[in-house]
């Protein structure tokens with residue numbers, strides 16, 4: 088819940104749960120969720136404990152900052168004398184905070200995945216996992232709006248080197264074994280010629296691999312789902328365009344980290360190049376194959392280095408891509424996660440979007456993830472080999488099933504609501520104790 092109230096009645100009872108983020112608007116102070124113990128008492132006591140803590144804090148600060156403390160205390164005193172109303176703004180994902188005897192406009196918002204993580208919400212677990220191709224084929228038949236969330240693991244069988252090591256195998260290579268990930272930031276690219284040269288060595292290696300790569304049976308499986316009208320969309324961390332080449336129209340592929348289909352001048356400001364090299368006035372773009380063989384190819388119009396429209400470290404994701412990914416998953420009835428280490432945000436938060444709505448998740452992955460226990464199927468096989476087998480199981484028939492028996496296969500109650508389990512909200516700070524409701528660091532003065 089969230090509400091904003093004028094604290095006019097000092098005798099109203101305030102319940103502020105420790106999950107709440109709160110702020111006294113006029114005084115510009117407040118605290119984040121879990122940074123306080125919670126409060127249960129009269130508004131008067133809430134303001135008095137604030138007053139006491141600020142007075143104590145004042146003594147610990149040098150004299151030069153006392154004026155700011157004094158101004159703050161004067162406002163607080165005026166509020167305590169009833170001469171001035173303060174506005175309390177509360178945002179509480181637990182929905183338990185409230186102010187009695189008030190006609191406050193309480194609004195309810197939907198918790199975000201991050202609220203869930205902060206609250207320690209646990210998602211439903213399947214009674215048991217069905218990990219063989221035959222069972223997965225049954226689940227696929229049942230679903231009508233399937234979404235794939237894919238990472239590097241799906242393209243390894245097509246010959247693309249992943250950025251991070253897939254799974255525990257020592258023999259597998261990764262881009263970041265060869266190149267220093269920490270160096271490859273957009274800032275370094277724009278300001279450091281050496282980093283640009285290394286970045287281009289890496290790019291040429293990827294370009295060569297991608298020019299030889301073909302979609303594997305896992306890519307083609309989702310192309311087949313599209314043909315049969317069962318695909319809601321693909322969300323991918325990959326930049327290799329293999330989903331499109333596997334038969335999925337571009338508008339259904341959400342490329343979170345961009346693509347390699349063209350080169351642009353690094354001074355060309357695009358959604359995938361939000362931090363241009365200079366003033367952002369150039370608009371040169373060309374086919375990737377036109378990169379020539381210079382160490383760092385440059386723009387024929389303005390001389391700035393060329394780059395691909397891929398997301399570098401410390402570069403923000405294209406506008407709206409994450410919101411779009413969330414809404415694609417919310418519209419789905421089955422999420423298939425393939426070959427993603429789920430280390431990088433926001434991909435690591437996306438499976439939760441499905442689980443919190445009771446949408447089943449199939450996990451085809453060599454890496455352990457925090458969602459493995461929640462997955463209805465957990466597959467530790469190369470994706471191409473596995474989906475080839477699923478395709479065989481499905482055969483040439485219509486890939487739909489409606490009978491109740493198969494509906495029960497899912498065994499996840501879509502009505503199952505999430506519950507706050509591991510971090511119970513606390514309420515009832517003893518105002519006479521030494522526990523601080525306010526921390527020094529949070530004071531805005």
Ligand SMILES: [Zn+2]
Nearest residue numbers: 352369386389
């Ligand atoms: Zn240019």
